[in-house]
Structures are given as C-alpha cells and as structure tokens.
Amino acid sequence: MKKFITVITICISVFGLQAQELTSPNGNLEMKFSLKENGTPAYQLFYKGEEVIKTSTLGLELQDDSTSLMNEFEISDTKTSSFDKIWTPVWGEQAKIRNHYNELAVTLDQPSTDRKMIIRFRMFNDGLGFRYEFPQQENLVYFIIKEEHTQFAMTGDHTAYWLPGDYDSQEYDYTTSKLSEISSKFDEAWVGNASQTQFSKSAVQTALMMKTEDGLYINLHEAALKEYSLMNLNLDENSLVFESWLTPDAIGNKGYIQAPAVSPWRTIMVSDDATDILASNITLNLNEPNKIEDTSWIKPMKYVGVWWEMITGKSTWNYTDEFPSVKLGETDFENAEPNGKHGANTAHVKEYIDFAAENGFDGVLVEGWNVGWEDWFGHSKDYVFDFVTPYPDFDVEGIQKYAESKGVQMIMHHETSGAIRNYERHLDTAYQFMNTYDYPAVKSGYVGDIIPRGEHHYGQWAINHFLYAVKKAADYHIMVNAHEAVRPTGLRRTWPNLIGNESARGTEFQAFGGSKPNHVTILPFTRLIGGPMDYTPGIFEMDISKINPDNNSHVNSTLANQLALYVTMYSPLQMAADLPENYKRFPDAFQFIKDVALDWDESKYIEAEPGEYITVARKAKGTENWFVGNVNGTTPRTSKIKLDFLEDGKKYEATIYADAKDADYKTNPQAYKITKKSVISKSTLKLTSAPGGGYAISIFEKE
Incomplete structure (x- = not known):
C-alpha cells in the first residue's frame, strides 16, 4: 500500500512564534517545531506524553558568513504527508520491510539574505528522522560548512554506552557511564590505534545508545551519509545538551556543498522496550531505494580464510624479511629470501580451499597475497600496493582453477594503507583483475592515516571515496566489505553490493x-x-x-x-575465523x-x-x-x-x-x-x- 496525503498545516501564533506538531502513525511519539524569537529553528520530542528531547536548536554555521543558516528565519511554507509502503531488500534480516511515517517539511526564508532552507521531519512509530535541505536558489549555490549546530538536549543524566569521539577510528571498547561522567572517563576509554584523532574529551560517536532512569531507551545516529562529513556528538555536561560536531578536512572546513543538496538524516529512536531499538528499520527506510537493476550476482557468503593466523602472529602478510623498504616495480622479489612464515602461499591456500569445500563454505579469503607488505604501514607512502601483482609463492591462476574445481570462490583483499588516492588510480584495473580470476567480493582496508595527508577517515573527502568504490564495484558486479571505513548509515539499501563493513x-x-x-x-x-558488521566470529x-x-x-x-x-551479529557475509x-x-x-x-x-x-x-x-x-x-x-x-x-x-x-x-x-x-x-x-x-x-x-x- 502506498499513499500520500497532503494537508494544510495550521500555524499557531504564540507570542509571535509559529509552532507545528507531528505525530507518529501510532500516536506514541510527538514532535513540536517552532522558531525562537530570533528566528532560530527548534524542536522538542515526546514519547507517550513524556519529554524525551528538550527544546533543541537547529542550524548550520557557514564559513565567512556572519548570518549563516542559524537564525533570522521566517516560516514561509509547511507541508505534511503520510507514507506507507512495503519494500523488499535484496538481502537482510527480513524478507519484507514496512516504511511507514508521517512527514512535516518546513520551508524557512531568511529575508536579510534572501536565502531558503527546508527542514524535513519524518516520524516513524519507533523514532524521528530529520535533515536539512538546500533547494536551488540564487543566493545559496556554493557554500562551505564551518559547523553544523544540531542539538539533542537530554532530559536527565542518562546511562550511556559510548565510544570516544574520533575523526579516524571506531575501534574502541564501549564505556558505560552517566552522561555527566564522560569527560572524567574519556582518557580511560581512549586506547591507541593505527590512526585516530581526539578533539574533545566530552565527545562521543554515534550510534549512541542511552537509557533513562525511567527505563526509556534512546538512540542517536544518522542515516544516508553521503557527500557530507560524519557527525560526532559533543556534550555540554552542565546542560546535558549534545551538539553535532562534523569531521573537518585538512584545512579545518567541515563540508563543501553545492545546492540543490541535502544533509544526512539525524535520527532519534525511542522506546520503552530495548528490543524495539534492535528491530528498528528507520536507518534503512531513510535511505533511497536500490539503484542496482540486476542484483542476481549479489549473494550472501560464508567463508574461511588465511587471516587469523596473521592476526595472532603465527604467520605473516609479508613474503620476505630481506628488504628494509619496497618500491613496486623496482624491488626484486623473485630472487628474495622467503621468511618461511608467509601465510599466503599456494600450497597453504589450497588447504583452506579443501577445508571450505569439505564443509560447505562459499569462499576463501587470503590476505598478504600481493607484493608490498614489507613496509606497508606507518611510512606515509602514497604508492604502497598495485592490487594485481602477487608474491612469487602465490599462483593466482592456479589457485583460481583449483578453487573452481572444488566449487569454491576466492575473496579478494585490498589493503590501501590509507592511500586512497593510490587506490582510486588502480581501482578499475584491480576490479577487472577480480573479474578475470572470478573473485565475487573484496575486503578492502584503510589502515593508517589517510593520504592525501591531513584528511580524515570520516571527512567528506574520504566518505565520497568509500561510496565511489562501492559504485565502481557495482559496475564490475563486485560485492564490497570495507574495513576501517566510515560506519554504515543504511546505504546498503541503495547499494546492496555493500555487503559488509567492519567499522568497529x-x-x-x-x-x-x-x-x-x-x-x-x-x-x-x-x-x-x-548495517551489518563483518565481526569475524567463530573462535x-x-x-x-x-x-x-x-x-x-x-x-x-x-x-x-x-x-x-x-x-546476534547480523551479516550476510560471515566468516568462520579460526x-x-x-x-x-x-x-x-x-x-x-x-x-x-x-x-x-x-x-x-x-x-x-x-x-x-x-x-x-x-x-x-x-x-x-x-x-x-x-x-x-x-x-x-x-x-x-x-x-x-x-x-x-x-x-x-x-x-x-x-x-x-x-x-x-x-x-x-x-x-x-x-x-x-x-x-x-x-x-x-x-x-x-x-x-x-x-x-x-x-x-x-x-x-
């Protein structure tokens, strides 16, 4: 069933302010939107009559713009509608998903600049999503975001399950504390990693899970993150107000926008039952429908691989210990002395293929098969791998034929070493190589600081790359499992070949x-x-x-x-990791x-x-x-x-x-x-x- 209902919104004048209300289809959630006296947009959220989000302001601060998109707004139009439709995912936790919401779109005019912005709210039975929209107009075409100032004002000192705010890493253990304790526990929660950037000791990452003293569960996240920077949340521990904190680029700017454009959705899930948070489809429903017409090649896979033995230190990714450094095309691997611990050798990989075939597994992942691992990390190298040249002990063609004879497919591994620019140079060649040797899926990695130097894993530049790689992979009928990439925000609905992520x-x-x-x-x-996580269980x-x-x-x-x-850890791509x-x-x-x-x-x-x-x-x-x-x-x-x-x-x-x-x-x-x-x-x-x-x-x- 699909229906659209457009009605006239009645604006209630209270001391010169205009207020609109939006409720969920079942009536449990209610949102109130208004403008403050200075024309600043604000909203409140209620669940079963109780306030969940106190009055919180909305807006964006622009670079070199004293007015910005923060205040001095007037409401020029409002539209409401309802939507109810069942859609079918290519793969997932359920065969059918209901997308049911009520919508309020508020058009805001800024008379002093003759600019226009729309804030669109969608209310589901289990939460609220909203985003900023910048329609095409004369006075807002190209602009730079200095900061997004979206607030989430908490009603109390909730228990939070949080990760330290970071521009480059999500690989932390969770800390459980009161909101007021985040800054005092921040140093304890912070642990070293290959690439990380701390910016505030009161900052946390989304998705942020919280529980109130009254037993209400609240989750803050974002959906449909693309052509924009990832959002962290920074807490004012005195007022208990979270405010968005976008990831900057190398020179400190937080987003380059060309109208018409939209921001990602900001999401607030609410329930008095924790299982409703797990079952929520808000993130998926706020993404666009599938854009891949023929999805017959997108198939869930169960796999084993030459990986855990390297992670534990039993074997190595690198082929030799002979060279202090490697330059592709110049270093002579054919005459190098093998270290005797290289895991990705032909005989050993065939053992994994045999094991996969004997036990009904679909694929075998092999890491460390390609030249360059001897000095792949920590040297700020731009040209680390070419993604097609194997070590002397890895017979690409022979392994492919052997796997085919056993009814098993190989899973490719592309470690970029954070050198995104280099990966994009080689992407078409690498994907064509995969097609030639029948690799249906790739595990990509982004360990280390991003190159170009100064960019972050979760800045707009890198986020554009992650989606570019997925779209390019779709052209070659390749599924992508990205590690160290940005945490997913439901884009797998639109691009279902994004079959997995690590990102934690x-x-x-x-x-x-x-x-x-x-x-x-x-x-x-x-x-x-x-979205699903390639957690690599089964130890x-x-x-x-x-x-x-x-x-x-x-x-x-x-x-x-x-x-x-x-x-419990859903993924259509599951590894038996031991x-x-x-x-x-x-x-x-x-x-x-x-x-x-x-x-x-x-x-x-x-x-x-x-x-x-x-x-x-x-x-x-x-x-x-x-x-x-x-x-x-x-x-x-x-x-x-x-x-x-x-x-x-x-x-x-x-x-x-x-x-x-x-x-x-x-x-x-x-x-x-x-x-x-x-x-x-x-x-x-x-x-x-x-x-x-x-x-x-x-x-x-x-x-």
Whole structure:
C-alpha cells in the first residue's frame, strides 16, 4: 500500500512564534517545531506524553558568513504527508520491510539574505528522522560548512554506552557511564590505534545508545551519509545538551556543498522496550531505494580464510624479511629470501580451499597475497600496493582453477594503507583483475592515516571515496566489505553490493589484548544500527598462546557465545575465523556454523538489555528452519524463551549448543554441552548463560 496525503498545516501564533506538531502513525511519539524569537529553528520530542528531547536548536554555521543558516528565519511554507509502503531488500534480516511515517517539511526564508532552507521531519512509530535541505536558489549555490549546530538536549543524566569521539577510528571498547561522567572517563576509554584523532574529551560517536532512569531507551545516529562529513556528538555536561560536531578536512572546513543538496538524516529512536531499538528499520527506510537493476550476482557468503593466523602472529602478510623498504616495480622479489612464515602461499591456500569445500563454505579469503607488505604501514607512502601483482609463492591462476574445481570462490583483499588516492588510480584495473580470476567480493582496508595527508577517515573527502568504490564495484558486479571505513548509515539499501563493513572493534582485537566480554551485547544497539558488521566470529581456541607462544592474549568469550554471534551479529557475509585445525577439534560445535543461515525471512528480538544480554531468533530465507542466538555479559543469567514464533501444528527438533555448568569466559571457555529436544510452538526453553557466554539453537522442522 502506498499513499500520500497532503494537508494544510495550521500555524499557531504564540507570542509571535509559529509552532507545528507531528505525530507518529501510532500516536506514541510527538514532535513540536517552532522558531525562537530570533528566528532560530527548534524542536522538542515526546514519547507517550513524556519529554524525551528538550527544546533543541537547529542550524548550520557557514564559513565567512556572519548570518549563516542559524537564525533570522521566517516560516514561509509547511507541508505534511503520510507514507506507507512495503519494500523488499535484496538481502537482510527480513524478507519484507514496512516504511511507514508521517512527514512535516518546513520551508524557512531568511529575508536579510534572501536565502531558503527546508527542514524535513519524518516520524516513524519507533523514532524521528530529520535533515536539512538546500533547494536551488540564487543566493545559496556554493557554500562551505564551518559547523553544523544540531542539538539533542537530554532530559536527565542518562546511562550511556559510548565510544570516544574520533575523526579516524571506531575501534574502541564501549564505556558505560552517566552522561555527566564522560569527560572524567574519556582518557580511560581512549586506547591507541593505527590512526585516530581526539578533539574533545566530552565527545562521543554515534550510534549512541542511552537509557533513562525511567527505563526509556534512546538512540542517536544518522542515516544516508553521503557527500557530507560524519557527525560526532559533543556534550555540554552542565546542560546535558549534545551538539553535532562534523569531521573537518585538512584545512579545518567541515563540508563543501553545492545546492540543490541535502544533509544526512539525524535520527532519534525511542522506546520503552530495548528490543524495539534492535528491530528498528528507520536507518534503512531513510535511505533511497536500490539503484542496482540486476542484483542476481549479489549473494550472501560464508567463508574461511588465511587471516587469523596473521592476526595472532603465527604467520605473516609479508613474503620476505630481506628488504628494509619496497618500491613496486623496482624491488626484486623473485630472487628474495622467503621468511618461511608467509601465510599466503599456494600450497597453504589450497588447504583452506579443501577445508571450505569439505564443509560447505562459499569462499576463501587470503590476505598478504600481493607484493608490498614489507613496509606497508606507518611510512606515509602514497604508492604502497598495485592490487594485481602477487608474491612469487602465490599462483593466482592456479589457485583460481583449483578453487573452481572444488566449487569454491576466492575473496579478494585490498589493503590501501590509507592511500586512497593510490587506490582510486588502480581501482578499475584491480576490479577487472577480480573479474578475470572470478573473485565475487573484496575486503578492502584503510589502515593508517589517510593520504592525501591531513584528511580524515570520516571527512567528506574520504566518505565520497568509500561510496565511489562501492559504485565502481557495482559496475564490475563486485560485492564490497570495507574495513576501517566510515560506519554504515543504511546505504546498503541503495547499494546492496555493500555487503559488509567492519567499522568497529571486531574479533581481531581479541588477539591484541582482548575486548570486554559484554562488547557483543552493545554492538547490536550501536554499530549494527547502521548495517551489518563483518565481526569475524567463530573462535574456538581462546588461548592465543597456543597458536603463537609469543602472544598471551585471551579471547574473552565462551565457545557457545562464539556460536551465538552468527545470529546476534547480523551479516550476510560471515566468516568462520579460526584455524581449520581448531574446528576439527570440536566438530560437533562446528556443525552449528555449517548449518546457520546467512539470509532471513523473519527476525524476532526476544529479549535484550544493552551491556547485559541479547536473544534473537531468525527464520532462514525460504525454509521453516529457525536459528536462535543469545550472548551474555559478565553476570550469569538464566532465561526462559518461548518458541511461539514457530508455526502452530508443526513439530521441530531443536539442537541446543549451550554453556556447560562450569563454563566461564576466563577459566573454562570451551566447556559446552549439546542437547536435542523435540519442540513445538508452545514449548519454552530454560537456558543458563555463563559470564561472557550464551547459547545457540538450530530448529529444524521434522519431516
């Protein structure tokens, strides 16, 4: 169903001010928009009659412009409409998505400059989205944003689950604190990384998850980020008002705009049930529909790869230790002495291909296959890789033919070393190379400071590149899984070949000292709000010293928790990240990874509390099979889950992979038990999750 209703908005005059109201389709949310006495736009948000966002101002400060788009506005027009339509994603957590909202578009005139700006609000049942629009006009054509001043005024000192504000990195553990404690805990939350830029000790990143003392859940984020800079939030701890803080370019400007243009949507999700935040489709619905006409080549993939052994230090990306530096086209690799630890060699890669074929995996990722890794990082090099020249021990053609004979496809790896300009020079050649050797997907990386020097990972220049690479990949029928790129904001609806992102602290950090055991109970409320994450789960050996004696890191998770991640950390691109030999040690547990689906008809969010636990059930696309995952924080917990999502009258068999009684993420992470039960829609399961633990369940219809 699709309908548009345009009505005349009645402007209520209060002390010379004009106010408009917008409600959600179910009536639970209400937004009030008005102009202050100086003509500054402002809004308030209410949930079930209670104020959620206090009066907050809107506007943009322009470079070298004393008036800017901040005040002196008058309302010249308002339009309201409603929209209700079902659309079908190419892949996702559900087969059909409803896009249902009421809209208010407020046209603002600035008489002193003869300029015009529209603020468009869309109210859904689970939240509000709004953006700035700059229509074509004589007096606002090209302009530079000095700062966007969008406010989110909080009603109290909420509990927040936050990452430090940063122009270059999202790879942090989450800190849980009151809003008023952010600055005092900022240094503790800040940890070193390959590229990062701190700008304020009261700044946090979106998606920001909060909980009020009254049990209300609030999430602040953005949608459809393109041709604009990423938004951080800076908090005034006295007033508890967040204000947008855009990422600057190398000379400090925060956006170059040519009208007509629009900003990204700013989103506020609100509910008194945490599962509503997980189930929300606001981010997707605020993006444009799919622009790829033929999507038959876009297919979810489950893969293994030559990766974890390098992350843990068992093997290396580089082929030789002979050269202090490398220059492509000049360094003689053919006559170099191999270091004996290079993981991406032909014989070893074929072992992974065999393992993938034997266990029903779609693909094999190989990192470190191409020349240049000997001095790839930290030298501010522009020309690091050419993305087509293999090391002497990597037979591109032979591996491709071997993989094809086994029914497996290879996944390409492009590490740019942050040299974006170099990557764009080589992009067509690299994608054509992938087509030639039948690589359907690429994992791209942007480790280190961005080149051109002074640009940031989340500035407008880099954001334009990330989308350019995805669009260019679509021309070659290539799926993209970008690491160290900007966090997703729902663009996968428009460009569904953007099949995955890292853009947060993933499993690799478990080999770099470990992540907090409750990290995975927060990520679905934050990072995954914008899109799927290539978290690379499935680690079975938690003691990294058993892989590399020189690495004493520990994976802070139980084995059952690792299985559950395939359900709770949604992605159409899922890796079984551990070494094949570790899966062979636990074949009964490995069965769940082999069975679990990648694409879904339905998703049910059964129970959730950020930082504490999440339980999700998903129905595999085109089947009657369900998979359930539960991840737990640091407190042991017993949950009772009803299986009322199963079809009445049918019988199923549930295979339960759960923590054993003595399981603990620190002391006994590999303790698990597997049980089988006959279940129906009226069944209830009572299961206990250990600290850092969880459970995974496969439910198959009985024949």
